[in-house]
Amino acid sequence: MTKMDLWKLTARETADRTLAGDVSVEAVTQAAIDRMDAVNPALNAVVESLADEALERARALDRQRAAGGRLGPLFGVPVTIKVNVDQKGHATTNGVEALRNLIAPANAPVVDNLLNAGAVVIGRTNTPEFSFRADTDNPLYGRTHNPWGDHISAGGSSGGAAAAVMAGIGALGHGNDIGGSVRFPAAANGAVSIKPGLGRVPAWNPSQSAERGMLAQSMSVQGLIARAAEDLNFAMPSMAAPDPRDPFHVPLPWRGAPLDAPIKVGFTKETFEFDLHPEVSRALDIARDALVDAGYEVVEVDPPLLREAALTGYRALMGEMQALMGEDLRKYGSPTLNAIFDEYYAQFPPYEGADLLRALAERSRFAREWSLFLEGYPLVLTPFLPQPFFRPDRDAEGAEGVREALGSALWSYSMNFLGLPAVCVPARLAELSDGPVPINVQIVARRWREDLAIDAAAAIEARVGRLCDSLWARMG
Template identity: 45%
Template sequence: MSTPIWQWSATQTAEAIKNGEVSSVEVTTAHIERMHAVNPQLNAVVVDLSGAALRAAAEADKAVAQGESLGPLHGVPITVKINTDFKGQANSNGVEAMKNLIAPSDSPVVRNLRAAGGITLGLTNTPEFSLRGVTDNALHGQTLNPWDSDITCGGSSGGAGASLAMGIGALAHGNDIGGSLRWPAFCNGVATIRPTLGRVPAYNESAAAERPIAAQLFSVQGPMARTIADVRLGLEVMSRADPRDPWWVPAPLEGPARPRKVGIAPIPADMHPDPEVVAMIRKAADHLVAEGYEVEEIEVPELSEGWFNWFNLLMAEIRTLQEDTMRAVATPDFNRVLDNYFAHARELDTAGYMQALSERTRHIRNWMLLLEQYPVILAPVSVQKTFGVDEDLISPERVLNMWGDAGRYIGTFNHLGLPSAVVPVGLAHGLPVGVQLVATQFREDLALEAAEAIEKHAGPVIRHLWAREGQSTLERTE
């Protein structure tokens, strides 16, 4: 193969190892060399597991030589987000005070990745408490966006997205309570899916207490990759059963065929859309038409109301159960961002909280009825270009503009719990832009099929970044 090993897809890598075209040690070494070349400036991988990775690769090669049954990720280098239990490593969640919180066991998603043969190169960075759209913390520092160091790599899976874009690992793990898979995929020009709640099992034994109920309903684990085929592979591997998660559902990964009909979600003027970004969304629709989809503009139910219901519920739980503990150990920047969040959240008493949870059911029902008419909905991730580093510190108004306006569809789909795939479409202002493809519960296959149709025409947008390797990749885009 003429391309460097670190540029291969996860499916391509697994096939080459299985067929004896390359060894796992050779592949892992190539990724480690890539990591050591670009990560010192990027700061995406904050726990280097190279030694353990090489030992695991050697064992993987022995299994091939002995003709053992191989998992779908056998010998494939991956990364894991640092807010997820990885046995023997600290689940710091980007917090200085948690740097010695050693995980006593692997989380279900890590266990599944390892059982499938994945080899972990390292743990990727996240913001403090994984609660910002910018990946920066006092413990590990800031992760840069490989396209432009003046803009954010996103959050909270910003380290996962940035490392993947720069060729560190063929597949990355992340999680998403408010866009933490989809926003970094948008910022870094990679693909992902936010699965349905219950698709991928989750549990951290290191946690002192169970998460509040709305946080449990909104948060999922999922894969990030450079191609939709790899996202599909990662989802299949991650979604295997684990008895520690009572939300897990043994739903099939594929369902019956549905009409190839896509609804284009509206972009209200109060989202302050950027024309170049919106043009990419229109281009995605054109790609779907070229692949035989019937595409129509539609109206969606209670978009703003759904976003605020999600935001109010999440902030109510933080304010009631977590704020004091967080603020006691947080940096001034985190406390400032939290203040900016709270400025827009309606304080909920017990009755208000119960009512908000009840109203969520109506929102889900209305969207699922819409998805009966349009099995896939095309929506923006953000209607503005990726914002600058630390813009969420500017003011409460700027925070609302970023998330309640430009990124309104991000939190909305967390609120609804619907599967949402992100695929890059192209560049606007020289930066990657991706779109969301949304389907009904447990029909990730429909979302990924539509995403793959777009990818067929757009191609892996990351090739534009790699083409700049002769330049300084982390210099500001002109």
């Protein structure tokens, strides 16, 4: 591998080489920046290049290594940060024109944790307005394009992060997920991502002027998007380091105790009122067979109360959004975003007043039933979406567009309401009439056992291969 090809390394491979002194952090960082300069103009995934400060940090890390200083586990790994999270001295725009000048006074915990581990931030990535679409486009920065082609949305809301990682811009992309925002773009781009469980990764934005609503606090988590499953288990312990600014963070060890083999995996193809596309069915079969061959015991199951939990959770979230953010969305959101929210409210009628309080109380019932279910099945293999990923702006095409892009994603936002960890991993590359489309599946885990879900994703990846290799061959 030449110095020009260093951008192809995984996070673990990069850290292994920089820690061993085989390659300098500056060389790795320059390679990532060169790749960004080469492919980002066509993708618009990174909306703020941090090339100069990244190279300055890289040289400082190289000097630190030469002096025998402390080297973190992510030493020299190039990463990106989503523009809805505070990074000192940079605007936390959240894709909104009115927030263009909201300069962060300090880093969010997740940024500090990555920097303390030795990572190098090379850029900040795009998100839709208010980070509340399954597609990534906004009036401030424009559209992020999927590196597989313009026939597929880049997903959202962490669309910039996923498109960047898969195109080779940084080994890791930070994202966050309140209803699917690290899993939608992973599915769109063929990346692998982790939505940690509630309490795993500390979160807070020093720039915020008020606390978020309780559902936003309990459904939103900070996660990662990567090209290789092993990078999630490699990097997430650093992301999950404690920070006193999040008083509800739970500082448990990342890896739990080994389970007796074979680990039982519940398996379902249930998509409720939505048709299961043959390509998604094939991807689920491939994932199931990969797990069986890897030594897991896979059993068909009927998970409890999934649809009810999903719809209750999303209607409650819409109620909280309408009450606490409705005025800002109307005032600062584009006509496109407001039309989409009108359709969200139509398809997910917001709970209000006592009904909202009852919905919040019901969350414990749903979570309890799933906790009991996961005692028997520590992992559950599920669809993520019932159909291949949709085209750009599908969610702006009225009722049917919102129904396909978001309404069908019951397996996504249910996991946020339940607070459970979920990994999204590619299991197939479908060659459809418009072009290639990655097909991802989801692995849900017991609370605090993200590591088990990632291990299972790695077993699927071992069968399927990393989709980035096919993508890079196509990109040239």
